[in-house]
Amino acid sequence: MVSDASLACMVVAAVISFGAPVVALVVARRRLHVQFRAVLVGVLVFVVFAGFLEQLVHALAFSAFPGLRFTPVAFVPYAALAAGVFEELGRSCGFMLLLRSGKADHDLPCAIGYGIGHGGIEAMLIVGLSMVSNIALALALNSVGGADALLATVPDASRVLVAQQIDALIGIAPTVYLIAGFERIVSMALHVALSVLVWMAVSGRIGKAWIFGAVLLHALADGGAALYQQGMMLLPVSELWALIATVATALLVIRLYAGHGCHSDGTA
Structure with a gap:
């Protein structure tokens, strides 16, 4: 059975994941x-670069190097840099597309809009849909009275997979779901900050080398999550890592934006 506390926390995480992007956009x-x-460009770039291309490279890498998943010294930098490379180069391509279209709005609104789209769709797909699936499974589990009763209604071909999902669902502490919701807010803030940074680089307000700076900043922010996946860092610590990295990135971007005479109307 799934506790009421776990269900409540799942609902909160789902509401945050779907609601935060909508509120930010409004x-x-x-x-x-x-x-x-x-x-929309932010949404499409995330889907293509992070949702498809990055996952394809991961599949190829893990197939070619089966031990990569279980070698922390290799997995941590690989996972962190892969996220940074695909998402920041994708972000650069998205901004180039907007600039070439000749229909991009002023620099700050364009960058922020892109960041909301990129970070928002990530929140909805990665945590939002996962929470909806977890809530549906938890309600089904509780309604039939337990795992054995639910598994009896599942086809044999799917029984092992559903059993694993149930075990994971029951074994997760309620606070983990709340942390997942908080993580999405931090991640959206990071995407907005990095979007402003990359927009300034692509539009020529700062040097193009800052695109690679964005890759490294993104990788740094994701480093804690990679360490957590390898069992080398506690979840709260990894989230604190991401928060500190996001705040530091935002402060850097604000300083660069102000220092180069950029204004919200796109003038310098």
Whole structure:
């Protein structure tokens, strides 16, 4: 059986994952007049570069080097840098597309809109849908009275997989779901900050080398998650790592933005 506390925390995490991007977009539309074009490009770039290309490379890498998953000294830098490379180069391509279209709005609204789209769809797909699936499974599990009763209704071909999902669901502490929701807020903030940084680099306001700086900053922020996956760091510590890295990145971006005379109307 899944506890009421776990169910409540799943619901909160799902609401955050789906609601935070919507709230961020509404506020950005009202205050900065963010265009949906930039948001849509952010969504599409995440789906193509992180959802497809990065996963394809992971499949090839893990197939060619089966021990990579179980070698922390190799897995941690690989996983962190892969996320940084694919998402930041994808971000650069997205901004180049917007610039070449000739229909991009002013620099700050465009960058923020892109970041909301990129980080928002990530939150919805990675945590939001996962929480919806977990809630459905938990309700089904509780309604029939336990794992054995539920597994009896599952086809033989799927029974092992469902049993593993049930074991994972029951074994996770309620606070883990809340942390997942908090993580999405931090991740969205990181994506917005990195979007402003890459937009400035692509548009020529700062040096193009900052695109690679964004790759490294992204990798640094993801380092804690990679260490957690290898069992080398506790989950709360990895989330604190991500928060510190995000705040540091945001402060750096604000300083660069102000230092290069950039304004919200796109003038310098």
